Amino acid sequence: RKLRHLPEGKKLYSQEISAFILQDNTGKDIIWIIGRDITERIEQEKKIQELNTLMETILNNIPVYLYVKDTGNDFRYLYWNKEFAMVSGIPTETVIGKTDAEIFPNPVDARKFRSDDLELLKMNRTVNFEENYTTVNGEERIVNTIKTLIPQENKDPLLVGIAWDITKQKET
DSSP states (O other): OOOOOTTTTOOOEEEEEEEEEEOOOSSOOEEEEEEEEEEHHHHHHHHHHHHHHHHHHHHTTSSSEEEEEEEETTTEEEEOHHHHHHOOOOHHHHHHHHHHHOOOOHHHHHHHHHHHHHHEEEEEESSEEEEEEEESOEEEEEEEEEOOOEEETEEEEEEEEEEEEOOOOOOO
């Protein structure tokens, strides 16, 4: 356990130190030590990490499917939340970087998702779809999906999908 005592009103700083050993023209070693204050960078990284943890906790605990696709890379998945993984039976680790055709067991489902994604790109506005798919366990699910495009600077837009499972409502 480290204990630090700072005088009242003093602040602890983080430093990045680099040391270089050089030789002058007589062969004598010269040590150059360069330091820079990285306190602000460390504080910003900590805040970013806290926000990332908060967002990940929220996104993985909301009771809806949430996913992000890269429209500039064959609609490959960039994000797939825990709810979607749990209901579909398709783990997040096997989804990231893959297309619908590579992950969904029923090729008809994958073609429908691709068709809906292409329609969204063509319409270039938020669109609501009713989509059916087969889980890994062979269970048929029906979802109400809202898809939207999120612009990125100097890149193709991201496709964000949010879906609510409406299978039980449809059965009723």
